[in-house]
Amino acid sequence: MSQMIIANRLIDGLVIYMGPKGEWVGSISEGAVFENEHDAQRWLVVAQQAVEDSVVVDPYLIDIDAGGGKSLPVGARETIRAFGPSVRTDLLEDAEGNGG
Amino acid sequence: MYRYDEFDHKLVQERVQQFRHQVKRRLSGELTEDQFKPLRLMNGLYLQLHAYMLRVNVPYGAMTSRQMRKFAHVARTYDRGFGHFTTRQNIQYNWVKLEETPNLLAELAEVEVTGIQSSGNCVRNITSDHYAGRIKDELADPRVYCELLRQYTVLHPEFSFLPRKFKIAVTGSPKDRAAVALHDIGLRMHLNDSGKLGFEVLVGGGQGRTPVIAKTIREWLSPEHLMAYVEAILRVYNLNGRRDNIHKARIKIIVNQLGIDRYRELVDQEFDRIKGDVKGIPEAEIQRIKAYFAPPEYEELPDFTDKLSTLRLADKAFDLWMSSNVAEHKIRGYAIVNLTLKAPDRVPGDITATAMDAVADLADEYSLGEMRVNHRQNLVFVDVKQMDLHNLWQKLGPLELATPNLGQLTDMITCPGLDYCNLANARSIPVAQDINKHFVDVDRLIAIGDFTVNISGCMNACGHHHVGNVGILGVDKHGTEFFQLTLGGSSDEGASLGDRLGRALPQEEVPAAIEAIVDTYMDIREDDERFLDTYRRIGMVPFKEAVYGSADTKVVV
Numbered sequence: 061m062s063q064m065i066i067a068n069r070l071i072d073g074l075v076i077y078m079g080p081k082g083e084w085v086g087s088i089s090e091g092a093v094f095e096n097e098h099d100a101q102r103w104l105v106v107a108q109q110a111v112e113d114s115v116v117v118d119p120y121l122i123d124i125d126a127g128g129g130k131s132l133p134v135g136a137r138e139t140i141r142a143f144g145p146s147v148r149t150d151l152l153e154d155a156e157g158n159g160g
Numbered sequence: 161m162y163r164y165d166e167f168d169h170k171l172v173q174e175r176v177q178q179f180r181h182q183v184k185r186r187l188s189g190e191l192t193e194d195q196f197k198p199l200r201l202m203n204g205l206y207l208q209l210h211a212y213m214l215r216v217n218v219p220y221g222a223m224t225s226r227q228m229r230k231f232a233h234v235a236r237t238y239d240r241g242f243g244h245f246t247t248r249q250n251i252q253y254n255w256v257k258l259e260e261t262p263n264l265l266a267e268l269a270e271v272e273v274t275g276i277q278s279s280g281n282c283v284r285n286i287t288s289d290h291y292a293g294r295i296k297d298e299l300a301d302p303r304v305y306c307e308l309l310r311q312y313t314v315l316h317p318e319f320s321f322l323p324r325k326f327k328i329a330v331t332g333s334p335k336d337r338a339a340v341a342l343h344d345i346g347l348r349m350h351l352n353d354s355g356k357l358g359f360e361v362l363v364g365g366g367q368g369r370t371p372v373i374a375k376t377i378r379e380w381l382s383p384e385h386l387m388a389y390v391e392a393i394l395r396v397y398n399l400n401g402r403r404d405n406i407h408k409a410r411i412k413i414i415v416n417q418l419g420i421d422r423y424r425e426l427v428d429q430e431f432d433r434i435k436g437d438v439k440g441i442p443e444a445e446i447q448r449i450k451a452y453f454a455p456p457e458y459e460e461l462p463d464f465t466d467k468l469s470t471l472r473l474a475d476k477a478f479d480l481w482m483s484s485n486v487a488e489h490k491i492r493g494y495a496i497v498n499l500t501l502k503a504p505d506r507v508p509g510d511i512t513a514t515a516m517d518a519v520a521d522l523a524d525e526y527s528l529g530e531m532r533v534n535h536r537q538n539l540v541f542v543d544v545k546q547m548d549l550h551n552l553w554q555k556l557g558p559l560e561l562a563t564p565n566l567g568q569l570t571d572m573i574t575c576p577g578l579d580y581c582n583l584a585n586a587r588s589i590p591v592a593q594d595i596n597k598h599f600v601d602v603d604r605l606i607a608i609g610d611f612t613v614n615i616s617g618c619m620n621a622c623g624h625h626h627v628g629n630v631g632i633l634g635v636d637k638h639g640t641e642f643f644q645l646t647l648g649g650s651s652d653e654g655a656s657l658g659d660r661l662g663r664a665l666p667q668e669e670v671p672a673a674i675e676a677i678v679d680t681y682m683d684i685r686e687d688d689e690r691f692l693d694t695y696r697r698i699g700m701v702p703f704k705e706a707v708y709g710s711a712d713t714k715v716v717v
Contacts, residue, residue: 071187072257073212114189117207135639136578136587141209145579147507147589 061134062126063100064091065107066141067119075141076116082106084116088133088142093126161224161530162307162452164272171315172269175276179203180262187259202282202320204275205261208582214256215278216268218533220288220306220330221249225520225529230271232516238264243516244580245501245509247535247573247624248327249287250278254580276314281322281409283313283394287329289337290534293453294542296490299349300357302332304450305386308441312387319394323401324409326394327366339535339651341365341374342627344411345393352380359386363393363423364415367621371657372412375420377427384441385431392430396423456528456543461493464546471550477564480602481553484564495546497527499539500571503560504596507589508574509537515559526552535624536573536612538566569611569678570596573624577617577634578641584617586634586641591615591670598671608678610690614649627651629691630674631658643670647677647703648695659700662708676706 065078076084077091082103085091094100100121107119123134133142140146164172179199186196200206204215216231223231231251235243238260239253246252256264268274277284286306293301309328313319319326329343340346346362358380365374381389393411400418402408415423472479487496499519502508511519519539523531526548527541534540539561544552556562565571572595575581577588592615599605614628618635625631631646643665646658665673678691680702685694695703 068207068211071259073207073210073255075210111193114187117193136641137209140579140587144210145589146587147579147593 062124062131063094063097063121064088064124064131064133065094065100065103065119066091066122066138067107067110067116070114070117073117078103078107078119084110088131091124091131093124093131094121161222162219162303162449168272168311169269172272172274172276173266175203175274175315176262176265176269179265183258183262198280200258200261201279202277203261203265204278205256205258206279206582208254208580209578210580211255212258212261213580214253214261214264214275215246216251216253216273216275217278217285218249218251218273219310220286220292220303221290221532221534222292222303223531223533224271225523225531227271227273228516228520228523228531230268230273232513232520234264234267235513235516241514242510242512244507244576245511245533245537245539247537247575247622248285249290249533249535250285251533252576279325280320281324281326282320283309283316283322283326283328286310286313287327287338287343287535289331289333290532290540291337291487291496291542292332292532293455294489294491294496295333296488297335298332298490299334299351300332301450301453302330302338302347302349303453304446305347305359305383306330307449307452308387308446309390312390318398322394322398323403324406324411326397326411328390334653336651336653336655337534339624339627339655341655342367342371342624342651343374344397345390346374347386350380356382358382361389361393364412364420365655366410366412367624367626368410369407369619369621370410370412371621371626372416373655373657374412375415377420377424383446384443385435387441388435389427389431391434392427395430396426400426455491456530458491458494458543459545461545461547463492464549468546468549478550478553480564480606481562482549483606484568485562485566486549489543493546495544495549497541497544497549497552498534498566499531499541499556499561500563500566501538501561502565502571503563504570504600505593506560508572508592511539515561518559519561522552522555536571538571564602565605567610567612568605569599569608569613569674570605571612572596573612573614573628575616575623577615577623581617581622583620584634585619585636586617586643587667588615588617588623588632588634591632591634591643591667594667594671595674598675608682608691609688610692611678612650613674624651625649626657627655628658629695630677632670635664637664641667643667645670645673645677645707647700648692650692656696661700662704665707673707677703680706 079085080092330347348360361378362374363377485498532540574592578584614624615632616623616625627649633644645661649658
């Protein structure tokens, strides 16, 4: 299963994902997809450093379904974290201020 | 309404400054998340699925229009334009930024509300009857004692690091609208054999993964000893409560382990030791607090019932609303109006900033500037002139605050669930919306009558599912949301915990299951018997058969 790293940004708490260069991005569509466990764990160490640096809180790996050309989270919890409350899609705004 | 004195103001402002400094240290990296977390929680700031969530106390559910306008301002300025009223008479904001929280709290302090002790292992917001001070059957105004307890327990050093959170509720009426038997301490006012007012004290109630109806620890307690007795209960809990296992840390566990008689012995020993000293409440202090809750200057008004009857005859929608949402006031010519936050397709308990401002304006115009929030996530105008009811109803309608479903099946308690909450296993809100779509026939809802449906997205039971006539608990089964139904719960003066109906159902089957339960009830009820009474008389089997079929009727214990 492909994986991605998710966290909350310390300053505002918004959901963020690790990008391809270890940067943090506000949308799951820009998150880096790790195809193997070795890569995932290696980048999780980088994420832990971002915790130490007071940039992010609570990073962890999530499973990603990368089929169909889009990176989609697996399961209700991570889908809701990625796209906002399923009952208030009118309020979706990601960490970069993009409305839904 | 209570107004802060200089000590209250000083305490809250110092706390805001302290938190401002703590946030600064956190953002600079001086504090780690582990160090910071208990500090932010003591100010009501959680980190949830989408962002930081701030929980703000509405002490015993009472608010002024000025406070409501500030809640609107906060929703608009610091969040995404809405707030969510909870079952603990709090309001929650879902997208608060850490860096802005100190300013937000400073703004709330201007109108005398805080997030202090809305989280953490301390005494939480003290809750009460939303009709307090306005209802005929009340023996005394419970808000006076809520306020005394609030002042005593806020930032009390001995009670700031309890084994687990601690919830107190107070009712001054024999009719329990505050669910006191589901609290760590429940206080129920009543008269003793000599006709003197005091409290029955209940202890060890609660919901969560181990639901328990509170037990009576003292039949009658004189009000001047309230603080000493509550302190004794808290001290015995603090000393004996388990800190090794979060799931066994609530007072209900230790009361069950020791037995109520032994717990009472320990409390009485401590109470006897301290009740003679400064812990007694001076009568002057009780009177000082009482003065804040003195009734407003009511006008001498004629009873308007006859004229209302004419209006009701002329307009069925108004008549429905009057029957459902308006309660009798203790003063002639006045009424209590419930503003339901349960319109179809809306999220139970949610209210936009625009609606909050409108509610504040209407409270000024029609309710002497005061309102309440209750534990069923609805708002209440407590002082409406009967002659204004029709005008008020016309203005509430466009705001979707006049849905005539109070106490009916669609007036559901619904926790935020997996749409917002880090602890949830399943979504609650879509289930409520599905049920709302299924039960659209107003006449049928009226025919069904009193019927509470309470929905929680996990076993922590913020949606009070254990005490819903029908309780719905969301569970996760291999990554799929399922819903476990219970029947027969109640949170009133005859509180009971629901019994499990059977295997959990997928979301799409829940409305039909409730339909089957309702149909069965309508078939077998006697006269105007409430669902709860029918269930208590008949038991589980016919309902189980209706939902699962006759082959699956074994009662689950």
